[in-house]
Amino acid sequence: MRSRWRCLVAVLALALAVSTPPGAVAQDGYPDRPVRIVVPFAPGGTADIIARIAAEQVTADHGWRVYIENITGAGGSVGAAAAARAPADGYTLLLCNVACAANQFLLGSTGFDPETDFAPVVVLGYVPNVLVVGPALATATLGDFLAQARAKPGKLTLASSGPGSSSNLSARLLLFKAQVDVVDVPYRGSSAAMPDILAGRVDGMLMGVPESLPFVRTGQLKPLGVTSEARASALPHVPTFVEAGVAGYSYLGWLSLFVPQRTPPAIAARLNSAFAGSLRSPQLIARYAEQSIEPAGGAAELAGRLLTSDVALWRQILQKK
Numbered sequence: 001m002r003s004r005w006r007c008l009v010a011v012l013a014l015a016l017a018v019s020t021p022p023g024a025v026a027q028d029g030y031p032d033r034p035v036r037i038v039v040p041f042a043p044g045g046t047a048d049i050i051a052r053i054a055a056e057q058v059t060a061d062h063g064w065r066v067y068i069e070n071i072t073g074a075g076g077s078v079g080a081a082a083a084a085r086a087p088a089d090g091y092t093l094l095l096c097n098v099a100c101a102a103n104q105f106l107l108g109s110t111g112f113d114p115e116t117d118f119a120p121v122v123v124l125g126y127v128p129n130v131l132v133v134g135p136a137l138a139t140a141t142l143g144d145f146l147a148q149a150r151a152k153p154g155k156l157t158l159a160s161s162g163p164g165s166s167s168n169l170s171a172r173l174l175l176f177k178a179q180v181d182v183v184d185v186p187y188r189g190s191s192a193a194m195p196d197i198l199a200g201r202v203d204g205m206l207m208g209v210p211e212s213l214p215f216v217r218t219g220q221l222k223p224l225g226v227t228s229e230a231r232a233s234a235l236p237h238v239p240t241f242v243e244a245g246v247a248g249y250s251y252l253g254w255l256s257l258f259v260p261q262r263t264p265p266a267i268a269a270r271l272n273s274a275f276a277g278s279l280r281s282p283q284l285i286a287r288y289a290e291q292s293i294e295p296a297g298g299a300a301e302l303a304g305r306l307l308t309s310d311v312a313l314w315r316q317i318l319q320k321k
Contacts, residue, residue, distance in 0.1 A: 030090060030267055034065040037257065038086075039095045040079025041161060042072050042189025046127055046208025050255050051095045053287050054124050057278040064274065072188045074110070075162030077103045081111030084118065088260035090267035094118060096303075097255050101310035103164035105318035115311060118258035119268055120303035122275045123296035125288060126252050128228035129170045129206045130235060132221040136200025142225040142244035145204075149180035159193035159205040162186045169314070170227050170251045171206045174241065177249045197221070208253065209234055210291035227251035232292035254296070256303035272300045 037055055041047045048070060055066040071079035076099035086092035094100075100114045112118075131142060137156075139145045149156050160168035168184060175182055185202050187193040190211050196202045198220055209232050215221040216235065223238045229250050231240055241249040257275060259268055278284055279297035288295050296302070 030270060031064055033091065034067055035091055035093065037066065037068050037093045037095055038079050038083040039068055039070050040072065040076035040083075040099070041070065041165070042191050043070050044191040044211060045161065045189045046166070046210050046253070047095050047097055047255055049208075049210045049291065050124050050127070050293060053284060053293075054257075054275060054278065057281050057284040058274050060283075061278045061281060062274050073162075074107060075099050075103050075164040075168065075186075077107060077110040077112070077164070080114070083258075084112035084260060086260055088262035088264075090259060090263050090271065092260065093121060093271070094258045095124075095255060096258050096307065097253055098166050098169055098310050098314070099164045100258075101307055102169055102314035102318060105314055106163040114307055117261055119261050119263055120300040120307065121257040121259055121268055121271045122279070122300060123254055123256045123298065123303045123306065124275070124279065125296050126254050126294040127208050127210065128226045128232050128252055128292060129166060130209050130212050130216075130226045130232065130238065131174070131204060131206050131224045131241075132197075132212050132216065133204035133224060134197040134200055134202070134221060137203045137222075139224070140222070142239070142241065142246070145224055146178050146180055146245075149178075149182050153181040154183060157183045157185050157202045157204075159185050159187055159190070159197060159202045161189050161193075166208065166253045167206045170253075173251055174206065174227075174246065174249065177241075177246050210293060213291060233289060234292040254306045256306065258303065258307075268300065 037051050039048050039051045051068050055068060058064055059066050071082050080094055080100055083092055083094035103110050133139060139148060158171050160171060190207045193205055197205060213234060216223050223235055225241045225244045226232045226238055227241055276297040279295045285295055
């Protein structure tokens with residue numbers, strides 16, 4: 001009898017294992033340990049700020065333990081490649097922006113393919129950049145800055161977070177639209193560039209509005225223009241690039257969460273539900289509004305479409321024929 005009973009239990013267990021949908025076992029009890037968001041940029045930048053706000057809200061709303069790990073280098077490619085190699089178990093997410101789409105056309109081999117190595121989770125938000133200059137540069141408006149750039153080609157300098165970063169690409173777009181020659185000076189992030197900007201060793205930077213605010217509000221940096229079609233709510237006195245005379249300029253950055261491609265769909269769906277829900281939280285909306293971040297959320301497919309669209313756009317602009 002015991003032998004028959006053991007056989008019956010074994011058969012039932014096997015049948016259950018075969019009939020259980022993929023990912024169902026993994027989803028049960030998820031998450032039972034901390035969830036990591038890889039931010040491929042330095043602490044203090046816009047990507048880092050948005051990721052931390054979202055992580056804190058999900059932790060508060062759902063009791064999950066969500067933490068940020070900054071893995072920097074190569075305009076975001078080092079961190080993205082590390083996330084692509086992580087186990088596809090839902091415990092590693094990547095904070096992705098335009099760099100995920102564009103770096104492959106600037107750097108060649110990046111160690112990951114944004115369209116095949118990752119699956120979308122959710123769009124955390126949209127944010128404009130702002131052109132800021134240090135106190136050493138004698139300019140009060142974007143028009144003054146561009147006039148100096150035209151008078152002295154190759155003399156003015158703009159810091160960036162490296163090739164393919166949002167700061168680098170929005171600057172490239174400005175130079176193309178305004179037909180000026182300004183030198184790019186790459187750093188590991190705005191926090192690394194800031195001492196040189198404030199000391200006058202670099203003239204300025206196109207950075208996310210959130211990371212600029214502490215320095216703009218204390219008068220350490222002068223904001224000359226924002227990249228979005230509408231003025232930033234946190235900087236209502238600062239004109240858009242179009243208002244300042246750069247016709248046809250529009251740049252609004254997106255920031256999204258992705259997981260390694262083979263992550264069980266049930267877990268990716270649970271992540272989307274948690275983060276999208278927290279993006280509707282009044283507390284998060286208030287924190288976003290203070291820094292001119294527009295919350296997004298919605299279905300995971302939106303994050304995928306934004307990435308695919310930017311891959312196509314920057315392939316056309318950056319890929320050498």
